[in-house]
Amino acid sequence: MQFPRFFSGFLSIVLTISFIFQGMLFPIKKAEASKIDSLIKSVAGSAAVGLASCGATMGVSFATEKLLSLQSVPSSESSQIGSFIKENCMDPIARSVSQQLLAKLTENTINWINTGFNGNPFYIKDFDSYVTSVADNSIKSTASKISQSNSPFSAKISSSLIISYVRSNQETTPDFTLDKIVGDNWQQFSDGDFKQGGWDAWLATTILPQNNQIGSSFLASDLATKQIEKKVSSNNQDIAQNDGFLSMKKCVEKEVVFGQEECKKYETVTPGSVISEQLKKVSLTGNEQLQNTEDPVDAALNKVFTALLNNLIQKGVSSLTTNVPGGSNAFGGYGSNSLGGLLSGTGAQGAGWVNAAGSQEIVLEDLPNYLQIQQEYAQKSTQLQQKISTLVPLIYQADFCLPGPRPTWKEEASSQLSYLSSSAPSSIYALINYFQNIYGLTLGGSFGLTYDPTTVRNVIVGTMEGRAHSQSGAYLFGYKDYINQRFSGASQIPIASAINKEYTEIESYNTLKTLSGESYENAMSSISSINYISNLFNQLPDKNDPTYADKRKELQKKADNILPGIYSEENVDLLDSQIQEIDSKIDYVSNPSSGLIAECQNELLAYPSVAKERRPYPAQLLPSGVNYQTSQTFLPGVTIGSDGSFGPTIFISDYMTVDTPAMNPSIFEQKLGIY
Amino acid sequence: MTTQNYLPSKKLSIFLLIFLVIFFSLFFFNKKNYSNNEAANIKNISASTLVLNDQDMDGLYDWEESLWGTDPKQKDSDQNGINDKEETELKKNELGITTDQESTSANQTDQLAKEIFSLAVSLNQNGLLTQEGVENLTKILGDQILTTEEIENPESEIQVQVIENSAENKEKYKAAVLKTIESAKNKGFGGELTEFSKIIAEESDNTENLEKISQTYSDLADELIQIKAPEEISSIHKSLISELIRTSLSINLMSNYYSDPILSLRGIFLYKKYSDNVEKHLYSLLSYFQ
Numbered sequence: 015m016q017f018p019r020f021f022s023g024f025l026s027i028v029l030t031i032s033f034i035f036q037g038m039l040f041p042i043k044k045a046e047a048s049k050i051d052s053l054i055k056s057v058a059g060s061a062a063v064g065l066a067s068c069g070a071t072m073g074v075s076f077a078t079e080k081l082l083s084l085q086s087v088p089s090s091e092s093s094q095i096g097s098f099i100k101e102n103c104m105d106p107i108a109r110s111v112s113q114q115l116l117a118k119l120t121e122n123t124i125n126w127i128n129t130g131f132n133g134n135p136f137y138i139k140d141f142d143s144y145v146t147s148v149a150d151n152s153i154k155s156t157a158s159k160i161s162q163s164n165s166p167f168s169a170k171i172s173s174s175l176i177i178s179y180v181r182s183n184q185e186t187t188p189d190f191t192l193d194k195i196v197g198d199n200w201q202q203f204s205d206g207d208f209k210q211g212g213w214d215a216w217l218a219t220t221i222l223p224q225n226n227q228i229g230s231s232f233l234a235s236d237l238a239t240k241q242i243e244k245k246v247s248s249n250n251q252d253i254a255q256n257d258g259f260l261s262m263k264k265c266v267e268k269e270v271v272f273g274q275e276e277c278k279k280y281e282t283v284t285p286g287s288v289i290s291e292q293l294k295k296v297s298l299t300g301n302e303q304l305q306n307t308e309d310p311v312d313a314a315l316n317k318v319f320t321a322l323l324n325n326l327i328q329k330g331v332s333s334l335t336t337n338v339p340g341g342s343n344a345f346g347g348y349g350s351n352s353l354g355g356l357l358s359g360t361g362a363q364g365a366g367w368v369n370a371a372g373s374q375e376i377v378l379e380d381l382p383n384y385l386q387i388q389q390e391y392a393q394k395s396t397q398l399q400q401k402i403s404t405l406v407p408l409i410y411q412a413d414f415c416l417p418g419p420r421p422t423w424k425e426e427a428s429s430q431l432s433y434l435s436s437s438a439p440s441s442i443y444a445l446i447n448y449f450q451n452i453y454g455l456t457l458g459g460s461f462g463l464t465y466d467p468t469t470v471r472n473v474i475v476g477t478m479e480g481r482a483h484s485q486s487g488a489y490l491f492g493y494k495d496y497i498n499q500r501f502s503g504a505s506q507i508p509i510a511s512a513i514n515k516e517y518t519e520i521e522s523y524n525t526l527k528t529l530s531g532e533s534y535e536n537a538m539s540s541i542s543s544i545n546y547i548s549n550l551f552n553q554l555p556d557k558n559d560p561t562y563a564d565k566r567k568e569l570q571k572k573a574d575n576i577l578p579g580i581y582s583e584e585n586v587d588l589l590d591s592q593i594q595e596i597d598s599k600i601d602y603v604s605n606p607s608s609g610l611i612a613e614c615q616n617e618l619l620a621y622p623s624v625a626k627e628r629r630p631y632p633a634q635l636l637p638s639g640v641n642y643q644t645s646q647t648f649l650p651g652v653t654i655g656s657d658g659s660f661g662p663t664i665f666i667s668d669y670m671t672v673d674t675p676a677m678n679p680s681i682f683e684q685k686l687g688i689y
Numbered sequence: 690m691t692t693q694n695y696l697p698s699k700k701l702s703i704f705l706l707i708f709l710v711i712f713f714s715l716f717f718f719n720k721k722n723y724s725n726n727e728a729a730n731i732k733n734i735s736a737s738t739l740v741l742n743d744q745d746m747d748g749l750y751d752w753e754e755s756l757w758g759t760d761p762k763q764k765d766s767d768q769n770g771i772n773d774k775e776e777t778e779l780k781k782n783e784l785g786i787t788t789d790q791e792s793t794s795a796n797q798t799d800q801l802a803k804e805i806f807s808l809a810v811s812l813n814q815n816g817l818l819t820q821e822g823v824e825n826l827t828k829i830l831g832d833q834i835l836t837t838e839e840i841e842n843p844e845s846e847i848q849v850q851v852i853e854n855s856a857e858n859k860e861k862y863k864a865a866v867l868k869t870i871e872s873a874k875n876k877g878f879g880g881e882l883t884e885f886s887k888i889i890a891e892e893s894d895n896t897e898n899l900e901k902i903s904q905t906y907s908d909l910a911d912e913l914i915q916i917k918a919p920e921e922i923s924s925i926h927k928s929l930i931s932e933l934i935r936t937s938l939s940i941n942l943m944s945n946y947y948s949d950p951i952l953s954l955r956g957i958f959l960y961k962k963y964s965d966n967v968e969k970h971l972y973s974l975l976s977y978f979q
Binding site: 073074075076077078080081082084107111 | 867870871874878879880881882883885886889936946950953954957964967968971972974975978979
């Protein structure tokens, strides 16, 4: 039996809402309850029909009573009762079960991961805490995602989500446990010595984010967890002003920072007060209205579930699913993609957003102090971003000093090739032209139009990548071979490995910068919110005024709503330490006498033959007055293809061939973006 | 670890098929969010292929390899002479992992958790865990959870003793029915929502009372079968018995709240349907008796 579509949509809603909102979004429907209040009073003796008393005088039970007493019930009344039961009894029950379902799904999944992938529960010392942290991350991820949705419902969901969750979960980030599992050797293991700790350490490291540097830095770094906090606190003022609901904003000005598009300026599209009204409609709606608004609500809430799934991946096994560049060190792959020493000393103590201010209640008299901390935090966030903006180009500069392509060229070239191939047209004629234009390939032989273009394309692309047919002459395969020979570790300058290591961390630095930007926005928003609350606080009547207590209580409630986004002094200290780490990294890379760049240039002088093959510095990355080479070809004089003037002949079938001409590496490099 | 545990169930296979059709349909109708590159990759895969893919044929599915950190394209990722499958098994033995642990769970919630997880990891590994993809997936999951078999209507199996319509027979019938129902009520009949609410509110995993209530429905049905019904009310009488049996079974499903919430949720939706019918028939009896 397939339940009606309404139920399906409804399930999606309750599945997610009940798990996260925990009843907040769907209170007992007072408006409707009042309509049939007298009726219910007459049958139940109470208007307060909640989950606990659900069913005592409802449904079958009520009908039985009436039957046994032979009291007639008007059909309109029984119908109203039925409707009331549905909305006030069955729905809460269904939501509770849905909540249980999601909790169970999470628990079972993690149990399974424990059993199947590390088996031994001791790796997760505090299972409850781990499960909680999964939920925690889900909330963050969820709020972050749905806040950006175009749905007018998403923003309010986000704010309610945060408030509800924060109030019910005051917790800290998981403790570092690798030392307890591996012992004193954990540092050696972290430094890449797989023998120190072995599998046990590896499992502990990869499964528990707090035990690896990426994971711990994200857990510890208040910046990382600010993905959600931004959404909470950047709208704190809205929350306070609009019954706890956010305004919906859209990005009106974007900027590109190191290839990543970021929003520079937001504009409020729908005020929180409007959303607040909409939500009231939704949360108080009857079945019919719910059905009408099913699609937008469903769409927004599906994103919540999306986040839940993502969370299982990201949090439960995040480190495991992160591919280690290179891949050859599969079992001991930890560390290659880490943030290096950054944050390593502060990993376990970082404050999470849920307890950023370290308490569950804002002390209204301390508002000036909160304000000052937020200002410091905003200032330091900006500082951190600036430092990272300085550091990253320096690393690029150091990398460009090295002979040979950038460390990630192989993966990126394969990806580009794959992209080019996927862009190939589907008709055979167009396909021929396409490959002729891109690679100069000539389709020959007595092939007919009956060939499946997809097959032809796959064979050609396979050859270009070096997987299919004439491997000896395959372009990328051969090219990689040449490059590996030319720029192998042995022929590189000594500083290369240190520079490459920094290069692989660029992505992490950029992430840190993005998160730092979000934290800045968050802090600024918190400042606005605190100012707003301060104003209200100053307007409170005299303590002797009879309305003082109530008004203060109301204000306290508003103030507590903004608590999740408030930074603590510990957060500021953490930023400080991050800034210091970046500072020392800048010095490590660019110190004029001992930095990586200086050392690289010195070594090039000592290895003139290798120096000739270093890449050209992009002008914008260079200090003025530094010369750079103009040739971008790493393999001058080398012909990519077979031994002759033409490349291999690809046999698609006995009757169809593709002639592949030899290719000048400069064209090849250009096509595949190798630099 | 037995690979059997990761193989999709028959239900999942159907679900995967539906998922694929919808996923690809939406995908190709909404190309703006996907690059051509992704489109080309997706054309050549299916969700079941994703989950069951084992490129290097080493016995570990690709998604498992992504979790273990081994190379899905190499049988022996660390080239130490032991293939990845054996190596993970050895390591698990060394760590004292009993692989049987995995295969012991069989309930639907647990199975669904595994299926969601393995599919999600596979999608993620292949870069397909896009927002749209997961939205479609979760939408279908919602449908799947709610898709359940109706409890078969036992009405055709029920033999009701029909007597002729008369005032006397009606009175006899009325007295017998009311007595039986009152007795059932005293045993908890009709108290299932209260009991179920209590389980939820008190976070108790003791479902004994709920199961007893389920039994009262079943017992009531048995006793009503013994009562001779006047012909004019016999069809309602028969339907009531039938719906009591179905309600009893749905309450039983509900009692899986802690162990298997999917069953419980399905039970609730079924309960709503069948108990509505019970209610309706009780009101019909009330009208008849008046």
